[in-house]
Amino acid sequence: MNRFTQMKSSDTFKRMPWKNGLGETLEIERFDDAKGLAFRISQAAVVEDGEFSDFSGLHRTLILISGAGMTLTHSDSEQHELVRLLDMAKFSGGEVTQAKLHHGAIEDLNIMVREDDFLAEVSALLPLSEHHWQASENTTYVGIYTVSQCTFRCLMTNAEQTLEAGVMLKLDSSENFDLSWLTGQAVLIKVLANAPS
Template structure:
């Protein structure tokens, strides 16, 4: 697997304060371009009820990775209830979003992409399921975040590997991948560029 994938462990993540100052985030991946933040993947603990930071211009996907859950209420009146491991919510970072915990602190995985330019395809990975994807010029990031200790097999090399809880397995986007997920909970993250529509003159 080393020829097309790299593993980052939790000790390598950048610890930083939330934008609203009410907590801390572990920044796993980040890419900035001439326009500013293009995409970011991070992990955070929510320990009390409160309002999320304003990330106008970004689209968010929030995945529950530990705890008994929370309810997100947005200013457009939409609600998301995350109660099971790997439940997820997708919403605009510009919404005023209130979080209410069910019973104690939770941890979440947060994927943010710039709304006008990128799309995040986020899905849970299930044991004994096969996953494959082909190289695409529109794909800018492919990674697997291990929520728990995981094991998987590369069908191309017939190699079995383990992934520690909290680690991120990042793939080379120019390669086509075929895996069997053997055990453990994980999240597959693909970020793609969206087609740009030229304005009519």
């Protein structure tokens, strides 16, 4: 089975204020390089309607992980409706984005990558689904964030593992893996470096 190189729980996440001062973020993973922020994975509660912080130069993937949902309206006129658990929105962090809550506060998982250099591939892990990953040289990060208590099986070894909600499991990005998701909901996050042009 692939090696689990790191496991973090919510009590170890770094608490940080939002750039716009309207809330706070739990920073789960962060990687900086010579150019600055390369990618970041975080969790946040949105408790009121309002404008998102400006993250120009970063691409965002936002996933609903609790609550009744919200509508995101962007300055390019695109809209995203996040209603069901694990609904997802992908957009440029430089867009002026307004959030309208549907029925009270929500929580989201937010993956940001530097637009020029990285790509985020984000997938929902749902019961009875199978996921296969082929390692490649441009893989920077692979991780699984558990939204609820989860059980999964490694198809190569038939070994099962159970994780509590709110855990980030970092996988060895140099190895292939084949997972059968048995119970619970989670998010599979892959960060890939763009090939030089």
